Amino acid sequence: MSPRQRRLRWLSPAGFHLLAWMEWGPEGGAPVVCVHGLTRTGRDFDALAAALATRGRRVLCPDMPGRGESDPLPDPSLYRNDVHAAACAHLLATLGERPVDWVGTSMGGIIGMILAAMPGTPIRRFVINDVGPFIPAAALARIGEYLGRAWVFPDFAAAEAHARKAYAPFGALTDAEWRHLTETSVRPLPEGGFRPHYDPAIAAAFRDPPQDVELWPLWDRIAVQTLVLRGEHSDLLLPETAARMAEKPHVRVETIAGCGHAPALLDPLQIDLVVRFLEAPE
Template identity: 55%
Template sequence: MGKPRSDSVVCLSRTGFHRMAYREWPAGDPVPVLCLHGLARNARDFDSLASALAADGRRVIAADVVGRGDSGRLRDPLDYGYPQYLADTTALIARLGSAQVDIVGTSMGGLIGMMLAAQPDNPVRRLVINDVGPFIPKAALERILTYFGKDPRFADLAAAEAYFRKTYRGFGALSDAQWRHLTETSLRRDGAGWRLHYDPRIAEPLRQGDVADVDLWPLWDLIERPVLVLRGAESDLLLPQTAAEMRRRGPCAEVIEIEGCGHAPALLDAGQIDPLRAWLAG
């Protein structure tokens, strides 16, 4: 298993070019696994999963969606949205040089995967969706907007870790080492302190209109690829009835419920990673 390397691909937006950064674990498998993170997160969320998949011989790529992590920032914040995210992801897939790709997407990353897999002649071979679905209730979006796009400053890592433990308590009972890893990989230096490693303007498109339920069932029904859905047992974003319907219609997904967490399973321990590894290997 090789160590990950950092790279980027140049992407085009309405107002110019920007970089999409990614980390790659090289291996011999010709079909790469592309990992796409949640709304306010970054590629480092997949360090544990990527290492485990790389040990299985898989080539793994974990990307920073534009505006997050080491990727570039858009000049017009209103361009932060799924059309741009899909275009950038397509450019990255083209860079990988494979006719097919397996996608693991958490929350926003899962929606990107769904949207790609619903397109004609798409390159998605298998799709793992982590705690999101074709129906997203308004209440969950309102909760996310209480922290998404905010720009807190932290005097030290201890203060930042306390913030992450509160904000992402839905991740479940992580170990102290896991919380510290999540904290350290979610920050950037700002003078004598720390701030979140994203462009706070990424929230502006969501704040332009009224928050409402999101219904993507017509998109779901177009997917013809094998799909695995992970659901946090206490999730307020992927409701039990939505997961049940995802089993019944469209690609008729396999659903695994992860006990002890809400939105979203952090994919940091073997109990969550091993079922995903086995399904991708199948």
């Protein structure tokens, strides 16, 4: 089943912009929205989306502003999760009054937390992949270290080598999976070579020394059925944070062996875990 490229206009404080997404499955299917991490694109979810589409689900995988095929923002200070949540709210509005399931990796999980905590949220079930209400400063510093560099790769092999190093915590992936993750997250340069498929201005938020992030009041307002995935070696979702998240009766935590931040959701076992959660009886 082939995906469809879709776009809509959404309104930020700086004006209207195009938000792009890949859409899988029948248009009448129960919707699932999958949102990627900080430097990634919606194409990270191709394998999961294809699996859900074969089960009759309509799967929407947007590129957040400044990533992939979506427009960059004119003001770097707007690369914030509340602004990204507003973009996603425009996307959710196109789905009408239907309940929506949400799969969010890292940044996509934080955006999902914002939306799931809102009164009247359309989110029915929530998969939050390797992020939580406490984010340690050390993990943010690690991310900022590679994000702040203006990467240019002389050829595709160099781009893939960088991806394998930067995203090694994704887990043990096949050569084909590394190639796919690289192909969908770089763009060719007119003079030759490649650069990452995101606006370098997203690094603006990491210029100041990072501090621990506390989002527990937000987390406390979330009442939907939630599956938390944690990479066994994750430095961003700590074991004690996941354990505290699991204290809520509607929250289940699963640890993904052999991964750090964040499980890639490409492995059939990881995909099956998500599919079974989304299809479980109410």
